[in-house]
Amino acid sequence: MSALLQVRGLSHHYGRRIGCENVSFDLHPGELLCIVGESGSGKSTLLNTVAAQLTPTAGAVHYHQKNGDWLDLGALSEADRRRLAREEWGFVTQNPRDGLRLNVSAGANVAERLMALGQRDYGRLRDIARGWLERVEIDPARIDDAPTGFSGGMQQRLQIARTLVTQPRLVFMDEPTAGLDVSVQARILDLLRRLVNELGLAAIMVTHDLAVARLLAARTIVMQGGHVVESGLTDQILDDPQHAYTQLLVSSVLTT
Amino acid sequence: MTAAIASPAMLELRGLAKSFELHQQRDTRLDVLDDIDLTLHAGECVVLSGPSGAGKSTLLRVIYANYRTSRGAVRVRHDGNWLDLAEATPHQVLDVRRRTLGYVSQFLRVIPRVPALDIVAEPLIGAGVSVEDARQQASALLHRLNVPERLWPLPPGTFSGGEQQRVNIARGLIVPRPLLLLDEPTASLDAGNRQVVAQLLEEARNAGSAVLGIFHDEDMRDRVATRLFPMRPMALA
Ligand SMILES: Nc1ncnc2c1ncn2[C@@H]1O[C@H](COP(=O)(O)OP(=O)(O)OP(=O)(O)O)[C@@H](O)[C@H]1O
Ligand SMILES: Nc1ncnc2c1ncn2[C@@H]1O[C@H](COP(=O)(O)OP(=O)(O)OP(=O)(O)O)[C@@H](O)[C@H]1O
Ligand SMILES: [Mg+2]
Ligand SMILES: [Mg+2]
Numbered sequence: 314m315s316a317l318l319q320v321r322g323l324s325h326h327y328g329r330r331i332g333c334e335n336v337s338f339d340l341h342p343g344e345l346l347c348i349v350g351e352s353g354s355g356k357s358t359l360l361n362t363v364a365a366q367l368t369p370t371a372g373a374v375h376y377h378q379k380n381g382d383w384l385d386l387g388a389l390s391e392a393d394r395r396r397l398a399r400e401e402w403g404f405v406t407q408n409p410r411d412g413l414r415l416n417v418s419a420g421a422n423v424a425e426r427l428m429a430l431g432q433r434d435y436g437r438l439r440d441i442a443r444g445w446l447e448r449v450e451i452d453p454a455r456i457d458d459a460p461t462g463f464s465g466g467m468q469q470r471l472q473i474a475r476t477l478v479t480q481p482r483l484v485f486m487d488e489p490t491a492g493l494d495v496s497v498q499a500r501i502l503d504l505l506r507r508l509v510n511e512l513g514l515a516a517i518m519v520t521h522d523l524a525v526a527r528l529l530a531a532r533t534i535v536m537q538g539g540h541v542v543e544s545g546l547t548d549q550i551l552d553d554p555q556h557a558y559t560q561l562l563v564s565s566v567l568t569t
Numbered sequence: 570m571t572a573a574i575a576s577p578a579m580l581e582l583r584g585l586a587k588s589f590e591l592h593q594q595r596d597t598r599l600d601v602l603d604d605i606d607l608t609l610h611a612g613e614c615v616v617l618s619g620p621s622g623a624g625k626s627t628l629l630r631v632i633y634a635n636y637r638t639s640r641g642a643v644r645v646r647h648d649g650n651w652l653d654l655a656e657a658t659p660h661q662v663l664d665v666r667r668r669t670l671g672y673v674s675q676f677l678r679v680i681p682r683v684p685a686l687d688i689v690a691e692p693l694i695g696a697g698v699s700v701e702d703a704r705q706q707a708s709a710l711l712h713r714l715n716v717p718e719r720l721w722p723l724p725p726g727t728f729s730g731g732e733q734q735r736v737n738i739a740r741g742l743i744v745p746r747p748l749l750l751l752d753e754p755t756a757s758l759d760a761g762n763r764q765v766v767a768q769l770l771e772e773a774r775n776a777g778s779a780v781l782g783i784f785h786d787e788d789m790r791d792r793v794a795t796r797l798f799p800m801r802p803m804a805l806a
Contacts, residue, residue, distance in 0.1 A: 341660060503682040510694075528680065532659050546634065546659045553636040557592035564593055 315377065317342045317483060317515050318363070322372035325362040331539035332358030335372070338534060338544065342482070343513045347526035347547065349562070350536035356519040357487055359536065363517065364402070364485045365394050379482060399429050403481035407488040409468035412475070413460050419446060419471055420456035426479045445474040449504060466497035470504065477508055484516040490525065502528055523566055527551055535559050578646065579748050579779040580609040580632070585641035587624070587631050600803050601627045605641070607798060611747065614770060614780040614793050619800035625783045626675070628800070629750045632781070633672045634662045645670060645748060667695060672750045673741030677733040679726045686711065686721040689739040696744050710739045714765055730757040742769055749773060751782035755789050767792045 318340040325332040333355040340346055348356045361367045363374055365386040374386040379401055384393075398404070406412040413422055423442040424432075432438060443453040449470040451463075460468050469489060476484065489505070490498040506529055509516060520526060526533045526547050533547040535556065543556045554560045585605040591597045601624040609615055617625040630636040632643055638655035645652055647669045654662060666672075680688060686707050693703035711721060714735040720728060725736050734757050741751070749770075755763045763786070770780055770793050784790045790797075 339660075499681040503680075506680075506683075531663055546662060548635050549637060552630070553589070555590070555637065560592050 315342075316340060317344075317377050319375040320363055320372070321374075323359070323362055323369055323374060324371040325358050325367050326370040327358075331355070332367075333362060333536070334539045336534075336541050337372075338541075340483075340515055340517065342515050344532065345509055345514075345516045345518060345530045347530035347533045348517065348519045348536060349521060349523060349526055349533055351521065351562075354536040355539040356521075356536055358539070360485055360487055360517060360519050364404070365389060365397075376483075399426070400479070401482050403476035403479070403484040405469075405472055405476050405484065405486040405489045407491050409460075409465065409472040412472040413468060415461050416459065418457045419451065419460055419463070422460060422471055422475045423478050426475060430479060441478065445478050446471075448508075449474045450500070464497075466493050466501065469493065469497075469501055473501070473504065473508070477512065477514070480512055482515060484514055486516060486518040488519055488521070491521070505529065523551060523563065535562070576611040576613075576777075578608050579611050580607070580646070580781070581642070581644040581651075582607040582632070583642045583644070585628075585631065585643065586639045587627055587636060588639045602631065602639075603803055609748070609779045609781055611777045611779050612774050612795075614774055614782065614795045615798050616790050616794040616796070617781070617783050617800055618790075618797050620802065622802045623800040624802070625800055626752050629672065629752050629781065629783065633666070633670065633750055635672070667692075668744075669746055670748045670750070671741050671744065671746040673738055673752065673754045675752045675754075675756065677725060677737035677740075679724065679733070681726070682724055684722045685716065685725045685728070685736050688725065688736060689743055692740060692744045706743060707739065710743055711736070713769075714739055715762060731759065731762070734758060735762060738766060738769075742773070745773070745776060745778070747778055749778055749780045749782075751780065751784075753783050753785060755784065755786060763789055 316339040321337050323336045324334045336359055348359060350356050358367065362369055369387055376384045376386055378384055404412065414425065420439060420442040423445050424438040427438060427441065443456055446453045446456060451467055451470055460471050463471065490501050493501065502525060518529065530547050532545065533550050534541055535543040535550060537558045543550055543554065543559045550559060551563055554563045582605050585602060587602040589599040589601065591599065605628065617628060619625060627636060631638055634654045641655065643654040645654055645665055647665050652661060652665065654665065686704060689707035689711060690703040693706060694700055716732060716735050720732065725733050738754050755766050758766065767789065774780060784793065
C-alpha cells in the first residue's frame with residue numbers, strides 16, 4: 314500500500330533548544346495518527362514541521378499529491394505551500410478563534426475555502442454551508458450570525474466544518490478539544506470520528522488525552538523531550554506500554 | 570475432530586513467550602507465558618483452560634497483537650500466506666484484524682454517543698460493506714441475540730452487563746473471519762443466550778473458521794470445544 318506522507322529523520326530546533334528530534338513515520342490514506350505526550354514534549358513542533366509551517370533543522374517530509382507525484386515539502390515554494398494548504402490540506406487549531414474569521418458570518422466561514430477554490434455560485438455555496446452547519450450540529454438558522462456569539466464548542470464545530478468542507482486529503486489538528494467541557498468534547502470527538510470515517514480523511518492529531526487517542530486513532534506516537542519514545546498500534550501502546558515514560562503516562566489516567 | 574485436524578492450519582504459535590517489564594514497580598519482570606506451541610486448524614474450537622492467572626487472556630491478547638510478543642512466533646494465515654504478527658508492521662496487523670482475525674473481549678468498550686446498531690455495523694462497513702447492508706445484518710444479529718429492538722438506537726453506556734456483552738459479541742462476530750478469539754464471551758449471559766452464542770460459533774466453525782476461546786462455564790465448554798489447551802501459571806509450571 315502506498316503512503317500519503319513519509320516523514321524521515323525530522324528535527325526542528327529553536328536555536329539550541331530541541332523542538333523535535335529525528336522523527337520518522339508513514340501515514341497512509343484514511344488513517345488517523347495521534348501524537349501524545351506531556352506539555353513541552355514537542356507535539357506541536359512536530360505537527361507544524363510535518364505540515365511545512367516550520368522549517369526542518371534536519372530530515373525530510375515527502376507528500377504524495379492528489380495528482381500522484383511525490384513532493385519534497387522541504388523544497389516547496391511559498392506559492393506551492395499555500396496551494397497545498399488550500400487545495401489538499403486542512404488545519405484545525407486548538408483555539409477556534411485562530412482558525413475562524415470572527416467578523417464574518419458562520420455561512421461565510423464555511424464557504425470561504427470553497428470560494429478560494431473557485432466556487433462562485435452564491436446559492437449553491439449557501440446550500441453547502443447550510444448542509445455543513447447541520448452536519449456539525451449547528452442550527453442552520455444561525456447561518457448569518459457571526460461566530461463571536463457562539464459558545465466555544467460551537468466555534469470549534471464551525472472550524473471543523475470550515476476545514477472539512479473542501480474534503481481535504483490530509484488534516485492537521487492540534488488539541489482540537491482541549492479547553493472544552495467534557496460533554497462538549499465528547500460531541501466533537503464523536504463528530505470527528507464520524508466525519509473521518511465518512512470522508513476517508515487522513516489526519517494527524519496532537520492530544521495529551523490518551524482516551525482521545527484510543528477513540529480516534531489506530532496508531533499513536535508518544536513523545537518526550539522532543540523524542541519519539543514509543544510508537545505503534547494505539548491499543549498496544551495503551552494496554553502494553555513498553556517505555557517507562559509511556560507506562561507512567563498510562564498509569565496516571567483513570568481509565569482509557 | 571479428525572476432520573478438523575485434516576483441515577488446514579490457520580494459526581501457529583511457536584515458542585511463544587510473554588513477560589511484562591513494570592518500570593513503575595522498580596523494573597519488576599513478570600513472566601506470564603513461556604514456550605507456548607499451539608496449532609489451530611480451520612473448523613476447530615480450542616478452549617484454553619487453567620486457573621485464574623494462568624495467562625489465558627494474555628495469550629489471546631498476544632495473538633491479537635494487543636500485547637507485544639516477547640519471544641517466539643504468532644503465525645497467522647492471511648490471504649493464503651503466513652504472516653508472523655510478532656514481526657508485522659502496525660499496518661499489516663490492522664489489515665489482519667480487519668479481514669482475518671476477530672477478537673471478542675470480555676467487556677464492551679462503549680463509544681460515547683454511538684448507537685448500539687452502529688457499533689455492531691461498524692466493522693462490516695470497515696470491511697467494505699455498504700452502510701445499508703451493514704445495518705441490516707447488524708439488526709439481524711442483534712435480533713438473534715435477543716437485544717430488544719428499542720435499545721438499538723441507543724448508545725450502550727446505560728445497558729445492563731448482559732445486554733452490553735451481547736452487543737459486544739455481535740460486533741465481534743458480524744464480519745465472518747477465518748480466525749476468532751473469544752475471552753469469556755458468555756460470562757454474563759443467561760442460558761438461552763449462551764445457547765445462541767454456541768450456535769453462532771458452531772455456524773462459524775462449519776463455515777471454516779478456527780476458534781480459540783476461554784469459557785469458564787463447563788456446559789458451554791463441553792458444548793463448543795473440540796479440544797482443550799491446558800495452561801498453568803508459570804510460577805507453578
Ligand atoms: N517559538 C519557540 N521558540 C523557542 N522555543 C520554543 C518555541 N516553541 C516551542 N518551543 C519549545 O520547544 C519545546 C516543544 O514545544 P511544543 O510547543 O512543541 O510542545 P507541545 O508538546 O506542543 O506542548 P503543549 O502540550 O504544552 O502544547 C518546548 O520546550 C518549548 O518551550
Ligand atoms: N497489561 C498487563 N500488565 C501487567 N501484567 C499483566 C498485564 N496483563 C496481564 N498481566 C498479568 O498476567 C498474568 C496472567 O493474567 P491473565 O489475565 O492472562 O490470566 P487469566 O488466565 O486470563 O486469568 P482469569 O481466569 O482470572 O481471567 C496475571 O498475573 C496478570 O496480572
Ligand atoms: Mg502544543
Ligand atoms: Mg482472563
